[in-house]
Amino acid sequence: MLVTASGLPASPVHAQQAPDVAEARVREFLQAQAAGLPGEVAIQVSPLDPNNQLPACAALEPFLPAGTRAWGRISVGVRCASPVNWTAYLQAQVSVVADYLIAARPLRAGQIVGPADIGQRRGDLTALADNTLTDGTQAMGHHTRFAVAAGTPIRGDMLRIPHAVRQGQNVPVVSVGPGFRVSSEGRAMNNAAPGESVRVRLSNGQVVTGVAQPGGTVEVSF
Incomplete structure (x- = not known):
């Protein structure tokens, strides 16, 4: 846990921030951020230090640092503005378990992918490349850019996939x-x-x- 603070008193005149309250607010925040993600979402939050010297906050405000999304291993900020300004960071893990595509057998470079060429495996999408494909329609009928070994997760950059966005559109x-x-x-x-x-x-x-x-x-x- 990383903490930054301003205006903290030299001696503890406020009640200590309850770790379970901070953890619960972060968990609720991540659940809202992860709404709509494919698959089964599991969230783990590392607890706030039980020996923290932070004054109890009237209204905790969780946030994600710029450029961060609720995906994989992340740091989540918790900001307090009253009665004292302080910010703490908790570590969290957002896992998304779903089916993704794999090569069911070795694929040659330039091969047109058919139903017998792809299979499915279940796992944590956050541990895979962002462009790992999850639906057979995303791969079938497309040419492979290079040879792909059997069992390899199929990514979008492995295939010549029609453009989703065209210049000028x-x-x-x-x-x-x-x-x-x-x-x-x-x-x-x-x-x-x-x-x-x-x-x-x-x-x-x-x-x-x-x-x-x-x-x-x-x-x-x-």
Whole structure:
């Protein structure tokens, strides 16, 4: 646990921050952040130091550091503004267990993937590459870019997948950051398959970089 604070008294004049309360608030926050993720979500939160010298907070405010999402091993901030300003960071693990695609047999470079070429394995998606495929329709009918060994998780970059976003196309943009999720629209500046980087010019002229999602949405993390 990492703690930063301002205005802490030299002697403990306030009740100590209860570790179980901080852990519960972080868990609730991560459950809300993880809503809608595919598969079975499991959340583990490391407890606040039971010997902490933090004054009890009237209203704890969990947050994710910039550029962090509720996925895998992360640090989650807990901010207090009353009666004393302090910030602590708790370690957490967000696991998402679901089925993902694997090569059912060795695949040659340039081979067209068919139903007999793919299988499924169940595991934690957060321990795999972000562009690991989870649905057979994402792979079947596409050419392999290179040879793939049997049992290998199939990623989007292993296949020549049709573009999810095309240059000049108007695309929905979802901006995600600590405590917010905003939807807007922009114009794609390059082609991108699912999982690939794409630059988008928003209606206000700002250019942002995000990740193309299946269906043509672009997700931008702040």
